[in-house]
Structures are given as C-alpha cells and as structure tokens.
Amino acid sequence: MAGDQGPWTIKKILDWTDTYFKSHDIDSPRLAAEILLSHCLDVRRLDLYLQHDRPLNPDELASFRELIKRRISREPVAYITGSKGFWESDFKVAPGVLIPRPDTEVLVEAALKVLAKGGDKPLRVLELGVGSGAVIVSLARSNPEFRCVACDLSLTALGVASSNAAMEPPCPNLSFVAGSWFTPFRPKAQFDLIVSNPPYIPTRDIETLQPEINRYEPLLALDGGPDGLDCIRTIMAEACDYLVPGGTLLLETGSDQREGVDGIFKNCREFASIEFIDDYAGLHRVVKLEKKIANSKPL
Ligand code: GLN
16 A cells, blocks of 8 residues: 555545455455445445545554455454344344355245244244344344244354344344253244254365355354254254244255255154245255144054
C-alpha cells in the first residue's frame, strides 16, 4: 500500500485491495474488500459508494492494513468481522463456532415447510449441534408459538448461540442444553421436528478443504469420521425415540452421501419415508425422514 500519488480514498483503497486479494487467490475479492472496509470504518457497504472520495486517515489505514493481513493469511471474513448474515438476521460468530453457510438456509426452508403444517398444540423443535445458533434462532424467530430447544457439546457454541438468541428480535421460546446429541434428553416422544447440521466431512477429506476451513473452523463441527456418516448414523438411530409419531427429522448432509444415508435409512425401521432436498446449486443437501405414525404390529 505505498508508492501511489494522492490520498488513499475509499475507492482507491478498494480497488487496490481487490487487486491484492486477487493476486493471493482470495475468493470474492471485491466483496471481501468491501465487507472488511465497511467493518473497519463502521459504515454500511452502501456508504463506501456514497463516500467514495473520502480519504482514510492514518489510523484507519493502519487498522485496515491489519484486516487485509488477516484475510491474506486465510482467516475467514466472518471471523474477522465477527458476524455473518444468514436467513433474515446477522449472527455473531467466533473462532470455535462453525460459520453459517448459505447452503444451510435450505435446512431452515425445509424446516419451515414442515412446521407450516401446524398442529393442535405448539410445535416442539429440537436442534442438535447448534453452532452459532443460526438455524434454531431463525426457526424460533419465525413463530413465537414454536417451543425450541438447542443442544451442543461445545460450551463456546452455546455461549455464542445464546447471545445470538438474545439479540433483536429476542426469542424467549428457545432454550439451550449442553450435551452430546440426545444424551441430555429422556427418550420420550416429545419433539415434532428435529433438525441438525452435524459434522459430515470424511476425516481424510478435511485436509483437502480450503485453508479458511481447515485452519480456522472447528474440527468438532466438521469431522464426521471415516466415511463422514458417524454422527448422521447416531442421530438417525436414536431420533425416533424422541420424535412424536409422524414427526420429522431433517439433516444436512454432504451432497455425495445419498447412498450412504439411504443405507442407514433401510436399517432404521421406525422411519416411514425418506426424501432428499437439493440446495440452490442443485446438489442433495438435506435429507427429510418421517417417523411412522404408528408401530406396525405383526399380524
Ligand atoms: N458444509 C460445510 C463445509 O462445506 C460442512 C459442514 C458440516 O460438516 N456440517 O465445510
């Protein structure tokens, strides 16, 4: 950032950063530059255009330089700014908590469709593995009548998720529980819907992921064991003990895990049906499983 004439205006520094990020193979370089600069100057992205001629003072330049360095070392934009937009809200994120992905909005969409069918009593929803809380907070905010519970093994995740739940608009219909998968709950038909975005990356694939992911994001939220299906297997094997008859389990999965998930389904006799739902890129992203209405009794 030196050797040029004239002051460093917003426009000039954005152009420079865009080129610099491109030369370091940073994804969406212009967008990253804009998000980081608006974070640094504490203005909206739109203001960068409205004030494109504004020169940056030396303090602003120095702090922006630090953000550029962090991004070049592959730290995700969301960890640098501490927030990520998902569904209808901005969510706080922090190291130790998976950054919500746009693909996971498909899970929210599918959950809202299931919940729209309603019921005579307030619907009860459980999320296993809460991360930043993006999924369950979005569901809880969509209808104050839903009774929502979120469970995570990671106290870091529970801390971030509960602070997201306390942000505007708050969701008093959501509570948090610490523990691994179903261990904090009694096996009782109590939830109408269970949702989860469990870790599903096969262990050997972790090191092939982008450095943003494998250097910075929590392994606990990514590593799904040798074939990526360990957690999905556990959740599918136990979910029916906690679902009401006819209740639904929705899981995010890897797009190439259809066959594996189908195989697990065939061994879970309490589910009546399985359906795969595509993400916006047309890849299988969510699996929807419905518990049987009644146990079929032998004749
Ligand atoms: N979709 C995430 C990724 O691409 C993985 C999330 C998960 O394992 N649940 O990194």
